[in-house]
């Protein structure tokens with residue numbers, strides 16, 4: 001925490017070192033993309049996308065989960081999706097899973113939390129369980145669990161399309177981010193496979 005606090009204290013200097021960039025942030029935001037991904041601290045959009053302030057609108061939670069739209073039951077996910085599309089006018093949504101995802105690992109029964117986490121269990125309970133792949137060395141070199149995360153991403157994309165604001169004007173991009181290899185894959189619908197961007 002100490003290093004982070006020091007960085008926060010230095011934030012005025014960070015801003016004054018790049019006044020042009022930060023002055024623009026007084027104006028309303030116009031992000032190009034809604035990024036839906038996991039809360040995992042190793043997923044750093046700025047590092048992966050090379051983005052800066054004002055460019056990426058984010059929806060993050062444990063597992064990067066998008067519940068199917070339920071009328072009359074507003075929640076953080078459906079409110080954020082609606083705001084991104086209807087108010088901010090975002091037309092591209094990236095749904096990104098990542099290597100080593102703890103939530104998907106728990107979902108497929110690889111990882112059992114060391115203490116009772118009823119809220120996490122309840123959050124994951126309605127999800128479809130993806131097929132796991134524990135082959136240590138896959139032919140394409142992808143790490144174990146990658147297949148389960150990729151299926152999980154496609155399930156979230158399916159749920160996202162039930163949201164009324166996600167109509168034909170919105171393009172949804174299913175991604176898988178391999179954090180250790182620095183690789184971003186996209187789902188190719190024709191091949192039904194995740195391929196390099």
Ligand SMILES: [Zn+2]
Nearest residue numbers: 038040101102
């Ligand atoms: Zn995760």
